Amino acid sequence: MTEKSTEDLTGSALPHQVDVQWAVQAESWMPGNADICRWACEVLRNLGGDGQPAEVCVRIVSESEIKGLNRDYRDVNKVTNVLAFPQSIELDVGANLLGDIVICAPVVVSEAQTQVKEPRAHFAHLIIHGMLHLLGYDHVENEEAEEMERIEISILRGLGVDDPYQQ
Numbered sequence: 008m009t010e011k012s013t014e015d016l017t018g019s020a021l022p023h024q025v026d027v028q029w030a031v032q033a034e035s036w037m038p039g040n041a042d043i044c045r046w047a048c049e050v051l052r053n054l055g056g057d058g059q060p061a062e063v064c065v066r067i068v069s070e071s072e073i074k075g076l077n078r079d080y081r082d083v084n085k086v087t088n089v090l091a092f093p094q095s096i097e098l099d100v101g102a103n104l105l106g107d108i109v110i111c112a113p114v115v116v117s118e119a120q121t122q123v124k125e126p127r128a129h130f131a132h133l134i135i136h137g138m139l140h141l142l143g144y145d146h147v148e149n150e151e152a153e154e155m156e157r158i159e160i161s162i163l164r165g166l167g168v169d170d171p172y173q174q
Contacts, residue, residue, distance in 0.1 A: 023048045028066040031112050036126045037067070046131045046166065047108075050138035053162050063141060064107045065134065073111040088114045089133040091140035108137035124171065128163075132171040135162050 025044040038046075043065050051061055068076075070086045078084045080092070093106040110133055119126040139155055146152035160170050 022060050023051055024060065024062045026062070026064040028064065030066060030068045030072060033067075034112075036116065037112060038127055038130055042127070042131070043134060046134040047138050049162055049166060050135055050142070053158070053165070054142060059103045061103045061105050063105045063138070065137075066107065066109045067112050068109055070111055070113050073109055073114070076109060086111060086114055088118060089137045091137040093141050093143070105138075105141040108134065108141065110134070110137070128168045129171065131166060131168055132159060132163060135159050 023044075025040075025047045027040040027043050047063055047065060073090065074084070074086045076090055077087050080090070088111055090109045091106065092109070094104045095106075110130065115130050115133060116126050118124075119129040122129070136155075136159060139158060144151070144155045144158070146155050156172055160172065163169070163171065
């Protein structure tokens with residue numbers, strides 16, 4: 008069953024909208040919708056904007072759903088922790104639709120255990136990572152990866168989360 012919730016977060020200069028969709032049963036370690044919205048909007052607050060409110064959808068899914076998306080859209084037939092789908096068409100509706108972020112909850116908790124990280128902190132990192140992808144950041148080249156990591160670390164530090172690249 009999919010639970011769909013939309014949260015408006017108006018703590019920044021612009022009211023950004025984050026649509027949070029749950030395709031898995033929420034567990035006690037998982038963040039709530041307000042946390043997910045705050046983390047996504049923190050990226051927008053730190054990186055500025057183009058003068059209009061932004062919209063993004065964050066979907067929390069199972070391993071089978073993310074594996075199917077990874078296979079269908081990236082030709083990679085395995086599970087992954089996060090996928091980002093930037094909006095690829097221009098919409099003339101006055102909205103700044105950034106795109107979709109898909110997070111695989113079982114992979115997040117598994118990686119957090121393996122990497123000895125707090126699962127909620129790892130979840131926050133992946134939301135921020137996905138948001139950066141929606142804004143055009145990438146990590147294919149070393150320089151791009153270093154810039155993306157620097158931004159992630161800075162935003163996470165502002166949220167009270169330790170550097171995810173230091174173990």
